[in-house]
Amino acid sequence: EPEVTQTPSHQVTQMGQEVILRCVPISNHLYFYWYRQILGQKVEFLVSFYNNEISEKSEIFDDQFSVERPDGSNFTLKIRSTKLEDSAMYFCASSATPDTEAFFGQGTRLTVV
Amino acid sequence: QKEVEQDPGPLSVPEGAIVSLNCTYSNSAFQYFMWYRQYSRKGPELLMYTYSSGNKEDGRFTAQVDKSSKYISLFIRDSQPSDSATYLCAMMRDTGRRALTFGSGTRLQVQP
Numbered sequence: 001e002p003e004v005t006q007t008p009s010h011q012v013t014q015m016g017q018e019v020i021l022r023c024v025p026i027s028n029h030l031y032f033y034w035y036r037q038i039l040g041q042k043v044e045f046l047v048s049f050y051n052n053e054i055s056e057k058s059e060i061f062d063d064q065f066s067v068e069r070p071d072g073s074n075f076t077l078k079i080r081s082t083k084l085e086d087s088a089m090y091f092c093a094s095s096a097t098p099d100t101e102a103f104f105g106q107g108t109r110l111t112v113v
Numbered sequence: 114q115k116e117v118e119q120d121p122g123p124l125s126v127p128e129g130a131i132v133s134l135n136c137t138y139s140n141s142a143f144q145y146f147m148w149y150r151q152y153s154r155k156g157p158e159l160l161m162y163t164y165s166s167g168n169k170e171d172g173r174f175t176a177q178v179d180k181s182s183k184y185i186s187l188f189i190r191d192s193q194p195s196d197s198a199t200y201l202c203a204m205m206r207d208t209g210r211r212a213l214t215f216g217s218g219t220r221l222q223v224q225p
Contacts, residue, residue, distance in 0.1 A: 035213070042201075042216065043157065056212060058212070089154070091156050098211045101162040102159075105156050106155055107155065
């Protein structure tokens with residue numbers, strides 16, 4: 001069964017460092033998303049991406065964040081200068097169309113120390 | 114008022130019980146409704162996806178949508194210990210902002 005894969009599963013970084021979280025969406029999907037979940041809180045939308053550009057973004061997705069599809073398979077989230085409050089699970093998701101269900105990866109647990 | 118409200122639980126039931134999980138929402142722009150299951154420290158796993166009001170059944174799971182009351186439900190029949198997880202409702206508008214809005218999740222524990 002096709003699935004969204006994310007790497008690494010856990011990343012520890014020092015405050016102020018840049019991190020790149022990687023995702024391989026389901027191969028025939030065209031819409032890609034990043035969500036985050038701070039421990040004990042609800043899943044929150046960060047950004048959606050289609051046709052090599054951002055479709056929409058939340059207020060969380062500020063100038064410290066960027067997304068990229070560097071090749072035909074990977075989708076990345078970069079945080080330029082991490083803060084303690086960026087510690088969370090980051091989930092990548094993909095869907096075939098904007099109206100169909102989104103499938104989530106297993107997440108990357110980011111810990112900023 | 115929160116856009117999506119979901120009782121956090123925990124909800125504890127004996128094995129074999131029928132479980133009812135619910136969400137209410139305030140924004141009538143939500144037209145697509147999903148239920149996800151999330152095990153601890155794992156990604157949300159899609160269980161059900163519905164668009165119209167009414168019922169949708171898939172195995173032991175039934176999703177119910179009442180748009181007039183802004184109320185959605187997930188029923189689990191013959192619950193199993195392996196159903197123990199957090200259940201998230203999620204919703205999406207049909208125009209404009211298409212991102213999923215999640216409820217806070219209900220933690221379910223099925224006792225053997």
